[in-house]
Amino acid sequence: MDKKNLQTPKNWNLETLEDGRMVLNMGPSHPAMHGIVRVLLTVQGERVTASDVEIGYLHRGFEKTCENVTYNQCVPYTDRLNYVSPFINNVGFALAVEKLMGIETPARAQYIRVIMSELSRLTDHLTCIGANAMELGGFTVYFYLINAREALYRLTDAVAGGRVTPAYTRVGGLTSDLPPDFGQRAAEAFRIVRKNLSDADKMLTRNRIFYDRLRNTGSITKEEAVSLSFTGPALRSTGVPFDVRKATPYLVYDRFDFDIPVGSNGDNYDRYLVRMEEMRQSMRIVEQALAQLPDGPVNHPDFNVILPPKEEVCGNIEALMAHFKLTFEGVKPPKGEVYQAVEGGNGELGFYIVSDGSGRPWRVRVRPPCFSLTGGLSRMIKGGYIADIISTFGQINMIGGELER
Amino acid sequence: MTSYLLETFKAKFPDDVLETHSFRGDDTVLLKKEALLKAASYLKDELGFDFLMDLTAADYLPREPRFELVCHFYSSKHNYRLRLKCPVPEAGASVSSLTALWDGANWFEREAYDMYGIKFEGHPDLRRILMYESFEGHPLRKDYPLKKRQPRIPHRD
Numbered sequence: 058m059d060k061k062n063l064q065t066p067k068n069w070n071l072e073t074l075e076d077g078r079m080v081l082n083m084g085p086s087h088p089a090m091h092g093i094v095r096v097l098l099t100v101q102g103e104r105v106t107a108s109d110v111e112i113g114y115l116h117r118g119f120e121k122t123c124e125n126v127t128y129n130q131c132v133p134y135t136d137r138l139n140y141v142s143p144f145i146n147n148v149g150f151a152l153a154v155e156k157l158m159g160i161e162t163p164a165r166a167q168y169i170r171v172i173m174s175e176l177s178r179l180t181d182h183l184t185c186i187g188a189n190a191m192e193l194g195g196f197t198v199y200f201y202l203i204n205a206r207e208a209l210y211r212l213t214d215a216v217a218g219g220r221v222t223p224a225y226t227r228v229g230g231l232t233s234d235l236p237p238d239f240g241q242r243a244a245e246a247f248r249i250v251r252k253n254l255s256d257a258d259k260m261l262t263r264n265r266i267f268y269d270r271l272r273n274t275g276s277i278t279k280e281e282a283v284s285l286s287f288t289g290p291a292l293r294s295t296g297v298p299f300d301v302r303k304a305t306p307y308l309v310y311d312r313f314d315f316d317i318p319v320g321s322n323g324d325n326y327d328r329y330l331v332r333m334e335e336m337r338q339s340m341r342i343v344e345q346a347l348a349q350l351p352d353g354p355v356n357h358p359d360f361n362v363i364l365p366p367k368e369e370v371c372g373n374i375e376a377l378m379a380h381f382k383l384t385f386e387g388v389k390p391p392k393g394e395v396y397q398a399v400e401g402g403n404g405e406l407g408f409y410i411v412s413d414g415s416g417r418p419w420r421v422r423v424r425p426p427c428f429s430l431t432g433g434l435s436r437m438i439k440g441g442y443i444a445d446i447i448s449t450f451g452q453i454n455m456i457g458g459e460l461e462r
Numbered sequence: 463m464t465s466y467l468l469e470t471f472k473a474k475f476p477d478d479v480l481e482t483h484s485f486r487g488d489d490t491v492l493l494k495k496e497a498l499l500k501a502a503s504y505l506k507d508e509l510g511f512d513f514l515m516d517l518t519a520a521d522y523l524p525r526e527p528r529f530e531l532v533c534h535f536y537s538s539k540h541n542y543r544l545r546l547k548c549p550v551p552e553a554g555a556s557v558s559s560l561t562a563l564w565d566g567a568n569w570f571e572r573e574a575y576d577m578y579g580i581k582f583e584g585h586p587d588l589r590r591i592l593m594y595e596s597f598e599g600h601p602l603r604k605d606y607p608l609k610k611r612q613p614r615i616p617h618r619d
Contacts, residue, residue, distance in 0.1 A: 113592040120577075121601055125608055156486050283512050283538075286566030297538065304541050393485045396534055396545060398515070407516055409532065424516040424534070432569035461592055 078106060081443075085114055089192045089447045092455045094431070096438075096446065103442050108435045115457035123421040127387025128154050128228050131421065136222040138423060138459040141184045142177035142402040143223055144170075144213070146459075151226035152307060153397035153408035157390040158228070160362060166230050166355040167308045172243075172346045173225060174308075174399070175339040176213055179250065180206050181402030181454070182290075182332045182339075189329070189451030190261060193270050198257045205253035208246040215242060228388050229363040230356030240347050247340055254336060262333070271326035275437040275449030278323060285436065286429040289404025290331045291453065295323035301400040313345045328452040362388055387416030394420075403427045403454050425459040465489050467509070467544060475501060480549070488545055495531065495548040499558045502533070502546070506563055510539040514560060517570035519550070519578045523604035527551040529580055533560070556581035577602035 084095040093114040099107040119138065123131045135146040148170045155162065162170075187202030210220040215236055217223030225232055236242070261267045277287075279295040292299055300317045302310045318334035320327025356363045360379035369376035392414040398407040404426030411420040430453045437453075438446050468482040471491055478497035483490050493501055505511040513536040520530045527549040535544045550557055559582035560567035571582045572591040579600040582588055590597065596615050599606050 113590075113594070116592040118601060121606075121608065159486060281565070284565045286514050286516075286564065286570075288515075299538055304538075305543070394490075394545075395486050395488055396516070396543070405515065407534065409516065409518065409534070411520055419522075420520045422516070422518045422520075422532075424518075428569060428573075429566050432566060436565075 077101065083443075083446065085111075090450050091188050091192075092457045092460075094450075094455060094457075096434070098443065098446075100443060103444075105438050105441055105443060105446070108438055110431060110434050112431060113461055116461040119423065119462035120421050123418055125417065127416050128390070128418060129383075129387060131418070132226060133222065133224040136219075136224055138425070138462065139181070139401060139403075139406075139456045140221050140458050141456065142181035143219075143221060144173040144177040144217075144225055145181075145399060145401045145406060147224065147226040148174050148308075149397065149399040149401070149406050149408050151228055152399065153395055153410050154228045154388070154390060156395045156397050157393060157410055157412055158362070158388070159391075160229060160357055160359070162230055162357055163354050164309070164351045165234075165353045168346050168350050169231060169235055169355060170226065171308050171310065171313075172235075172343050172350075173213065173216065175342045175346075176209055178339045178400075178402050179336050180209050180213075182336050183209075183250075185402070185451070185454040186257070186261075186329060186332055189448065189454075190257070190267065192447050192451050193267060195261065195264070195267060198260050201253045201257050201260075205250040208249040212239075212242055212246045215239070227356075227363060229359070234355050243343065243347060247343075250336075250340065254333070258333060261329070268326065270445070270448050271329055271452075272324060273322070274325050274441055274445040275328075275452060276322065276324040277433065277437050281436060282323065282433070285433040287404065287433060288429070289401065289426050290328050290335065291430050291433075292404065293317065294320035294327035294331050296321050301398050301405050305398065307397070307399060309346075310342075312349065313342050315342050315345075325448050325452045389414065389416050398424070401426050401459075403430060403456070406459075423459065423462055425462065427453060427455050427460050431455050431460055467542065470509075471501075474504060489543070490545040490547060492547050492549070495550055495557045498531070498546070498548050499560070499562075502535075502560055502563055505535055505544070505546075509537065511535040511537040511542075511544060513538060514564040514566050514570070515543075517560065517567055517574065519574045519580055519602075521578060521602065521604045529555055529578060531557050531574070531580065550580055554581075555579060556583055558583050559585040561585055576600070579603065 078099050078101045081098040081100050083098055085093045095111040097109040098105050119134055135150045136143040138146045183202045183206040187199045191199035214220045217225040282292050282295045296319050298317050298319050303317055315338045318331045320331050364383055365376035365379055370380045390412045394411040396409045398405050406426055407424030409422040410418055413419040437449050468489055472479050478494045481492040515536045516534040518532050529550040531548040531550055533546045571585055574580055575588055576590040576593050
């Protein structure tokens, strides 16, 4: 093994440089940072002059694993990318494979996918703001928002049978339809979410301490954000109105009336405001989708894509063969490559899939939204106080699962 | 059917474009790797592709050239996407870095280097990003076995 690599890293310990600056190690496991990431800071007094962000503590080889299993077997793995908004990952992956195959799911499935994606966006933002407030000392807000998230988790649990790892979509459809009383349950959950959100809004938005910790910290300009490939709330906080749902609508997003909130300063406070407003917009979308929800099947009719119903499998030979082929070989998209982007909680979540015509993907690439954001962290914390790293890092909402896959 | 963008691109770089296609509506250009930087700056400055959405690679093992660099661009001005691919041969796999044009390329290229061992010329800080420094091999290469074990690294005091 290379001798050079065996040495203790030079800056592992607290060390004072010749010009009076100090090298400080933050993380990998830091009590005020959710997620495992190591930030190597060079500080001058309280100010950060340089930093190096080190990631990779949660790498599990998602892409390598996916190359060795069938398409539908990838779905549970996608849950574990961003585990606070699993449905968006499910939907993104399913859409990418469907695009590759050139098929479209029935209207009802598309509406349900939109509903579940928006519920996931809500849980994502609730966790982000709740954890951010907690790290800055607003512990009560955390419980308020996690209570709201819990109501939504119960709702998604009733639909998909899982709170955090639902594995809800299949190529060409869904595992199950919505429960009959879903509309009523959703209204009930939204009542809780709205109450908790308005309480949190009262406690945070005009809170002197919270405001001072977020305003003008972690600022980034529009040009820098674009150059760093930022997407999602972090990009929109700088004033760029880019949202995949509006720019290149997928599913049935073009049938709903909703707004894309944008900020103007590109600081943490704007990111917070953008997220708060996005949650209200998400509830708006879900309510419209529930009102428009059409009847009909949720699965693609072709048995080369989706498993036939059990009665068919036990009743006739064609369905039995289709069941066998699908279980053992999986769906077989034609040779080709596609890139499908969906709007995740943190920004553009893209799936780039290459098929060689067999039942297993040749290459699955995930474009994780917080990869670029974490890549820009050094830029955002430069010149600020050490304490501001907490609020900036919280608003980046780094999710280890999708960052490192 | 070929799109206006692909035609423009072909007319601009007639000697460098190897192939274009629009499979499932994704406009794709296959380009010689020597022309990558030139083409990327043309995309950014002239055609308004301001976002480098994604940069990755793929391994097509028995085939030669073995690797392919895959970039996804997005233009917020025209609301349009384009995929640019460059074949990269295995021997001394290297390609020019896009960090001069997009800061976001920095980490994407580090990941491509980490996973495939493709070197990016002109990258300011090409290190492994997801794996540790003494990791042997490049895990997303097709000849890296799925369950390969790594040698133990000694404990650090």
